Amino acid sequence: xxxxxxxxxxxxxxxxxxxxxxxxxxxxxxxxxxxxxxxxxxxxxxxxxxxxxxxxxxxxxxxxxxxxxxxxxxxxxxxxxxxxxxxxxxxxxxxxxxxxxxxxxxxxxxxxxxxxxxxxxxxxx
Numbered sequence: 465x466x467x468x469x470x471x472x473x474x475x476x477x478x479x480x481x482x483x484x485x486x487x488x489x490x491x492x493x494x495x496x497x498x499x500x501x502x503x504x505x506x507x508x509x510x511x512x513x514x515x516x517x518x519x520x521x522x523x524x525x526x527x528x529x530x531x532x533x534x535x536x537x538x539x540x541x542x543x544x545x546x547x548x549x550x551x552x553x554x555x556x557x558x559x560x561x562x563x564x565x566x567x568x569x570x571x572x573x574x575x576x577x578x579x580x581x582x583x584x585x586x587x588x589x
Contacts, residue, residue: 465494465495466492466494466523466526467492467493467494468490468491468492468527468530469490470490470491471489471490471491471501472491475501476491479491479501479503479517480503483503483514483515483517485503485514485515486505487503487504487505487514488503488504488506489502490504490527490530490531490534492518492526499518499520499523500516500517500518500520500523500524501515501516501517501518501527502515502517502527503515503517504531504534506534506535506538507540508540509541509542510535510543510544511531511535511538511540511542511543511544511570512543512544513531513543513544513545513547514546514547515546516528516545516547516550521550524553525550525557528553528554528557529557532568532574533574535570536570536571536573536574540570541569541571542567542568542569542570543559543567543568543573544562544565544566545559546565547565548565554566557573558572558573
């Protein structure tokens with residue numbers, strides 16, 4: 465079972481060193497096996513995902529969703545992602561291009577799909 469939790473201090477320090485950045489870290493494991501991490505920072509205006517480290521797009525999506533959930537729980541209005549390695553996935557999640565990477569309004573992130581989303585799904589089929 466996949467588990468995404470705030471990293472313990474040892475793991476967080478290792479992830480910060482690997483990324484060459486400072487911030488909070490979510491770690492992902494599956495049955496005790498390390499799967500990746502998400503390094504982020506936030507303030508009252510925005511949560512910024514600096515790095516999502518995993519080779520699997522679905523796992524990256526889980527990490528991004530977990531980080532945006534943190535923003536939602538802390539009433540942070542915007543989530544920004546600077547790590548664009550999974551740009552197509554971010555676009556599917558509703559992130560749009562801006563000056564600092566891509567961003568999404570947190571209040572809209574977890575809402576059910578709208579008519580435009582349903583239309584996009586029809587186009588894909």
